Amino acid sequence: MNKDITDQLESVISTALHNFNMYYTNKAIEFLRKLNVSGFIFVSSFKPGDIPCGNSLACSIGLGGYGIIFVKRDILEDSSIPEKFKEFIIAHEIVHIVRNHVVVSLFIRILFGASLEAIMEIIKKAPKSRELENILSIFFALPILVATTGGFLKADVEEVKRQELEADTIAIQLTGCEGALLFAKLLKELQKMGYNVSHEAALSIPALTIEERVSNLLQQCSD
Numbered sequence: 001m002n003k004d005i006t007d008q009l010e011s012v013i014s015t016a017l018h019n020f021n022m023y024y025t026n027k028a029i030e031f032l033r034k035l036n037v038s039g040f041i042f043v044s045s046f047k048p049g050d051i052p053c054g055n056s057l058a059c060s061i062g063l064g065g066y067g068i069i070f071v072k073r074d075i076l077e078d079s080s081i082p083e084k085f086k087e088f089i090i091a092h093e094i095v096h097i098v099r100n101h102v103v104v105s106l107f108i109r110i111l112f113g114a115s116l117e118a119i120m121e122i123i124k125k126a127p128k129s130r131e132l133e134n135i136l137s138i139f140f141a142l143p144i145l146v147a148t149t150g151g152f153l154k155a156d157v158e159e160v161k162r163q164e165l166e167a168d169t170i171a172i173q174l175t176g177c178e179g180a181l182l183f184a185k186l187l188k189e190l191q192k193m194g195y196n197v198s199h200e201a202a203l204s205i206p207a208l209t210i211e212e213r214v215s216n217l218l219q220q221c222s223d
Helices: 003-018 022-034 083-098 101-124 131-175 177-192 210-220
Strands: 040-046 058-063 066-072 197-200 206-209
Touching: 003 040, 003 066, 022 040, 022 083, 022 131, 040 083, 058 083, 058 101, 066 083, 083 101, 083 131, 083 177, 131 177, 131 197, 131 206, 131 210, 177 210, 197 210, 206 210
Parallel strands: 040 066
Antiparallel strands: 058 066, 197 206
């Protein structure tokens, strides 16, 4: 296994063990039971830099009914933050694990990466004798690149969007609308600050806007 990946896994496991939260782990197990899924998901807190979670409030790893959910420490351990808000975040991550969202996205991105690498090999092996030949070889390779990788990029964008909206929708079914509406309020505040993208696909392409996510939350809670 790649040493960088091994180091990351060790860091993730170490963070999970050192910041294990029994109360919210029990909540996670309760939500699993509501979904009629057997397994065990435990919840831990994290600080920025502890694990590769980006700027997210929470992230997760796992498959089926087994996994780990990480929630930012200043969210999870702040008693002034409503419990329903925390429960919604945890429920959202549980759906990602139960529905194997990470596995599907990873599969698509592996295919995209392999396709892109194959096209770049074609360009690298192009004739090097003349500058014009180089330009032409790249020119003719570009349509192949777009056709081959474009489908995977589109699939990744659509899959990320589908996964996030599905996770929000099922999280509402598990926890009710109170936490979801509080989360929608947070998203609207971020929008006022100039943030418009909720999630990105491969190559940092926007896959889900904050407006789309808020709209789904409000729709689910108005039905």
